[in-house]
Each structure stands twice: as structure tokens, then as C-alpha cells.
Amino acid sequence: MALIECPSCNKRISSKAAKCSYCSANLTGDTETLNVISNIKRSNQLMNHSLLCMSLFIAGVVVWFWGGEPAEGLRSYIAGGLFVFGFVGYLITRLRIVLHKRKKV
Helix, strand or coil: CCEEECCCCCCEEECCCCECCCCCCECCCCHHHHHHHHHHHHHHHHHHHHHHHHHHHHHHHHHHCCCCCCCCCHHHHHHHHHHHHHHHHHHHHHHHHHHHHHCCC
């Protein structure tokens, strides 16, 4: 008996288990289909993270230039934080997407 990853939830389970004790996924059938579904779910999750970070980046730019002139005071800190967090988050998420695509299914 060995420990393997569940194709659905990626938790470690017994290789002889008929179904996952965490997510109740049936492991007796076609596990290739479960792997593909898990891969698609992960890709969608990463794309949603990427969209959220890009939205934060754009929100930072909008807040900075709201009203036609550059931000001052508290507004500049909020805009700068949104800008930096969105940009760095987007870069990290894009790197995670590339690594996910390179991973063998």
C-alpha cells in the first residue's frame, strides 16, 4: 500500500482506497477523467486570481488619478498599495500559471 494524491482534491490517500475519505471522489473508475477535471479547476482558479490582481492594479491607477490630478495624503497610500499589491500579485500568479501548464497531468 502506498500513499497517492487524490485526483480531485490532491490530498494524500491510500492507493487501495475505493473513494477519497476527504472529498468522496470515486477512485474505482476512470481516474484520468478526474485528473483532467482537477487540472481544469486549478487552471480556472489561477485565471481568477490573475483577474483579481489585474483588477486591483487598475483600481490603484484609477484611485491615483481620480479627479484629474495625482493623489495626495491617504489616497496616495491606498492607491500605491493597490497598485503594488495588484502588480506583484499578477506577476506571481502568471508565474504559477506557467508552472501549472508545464506540470504533467
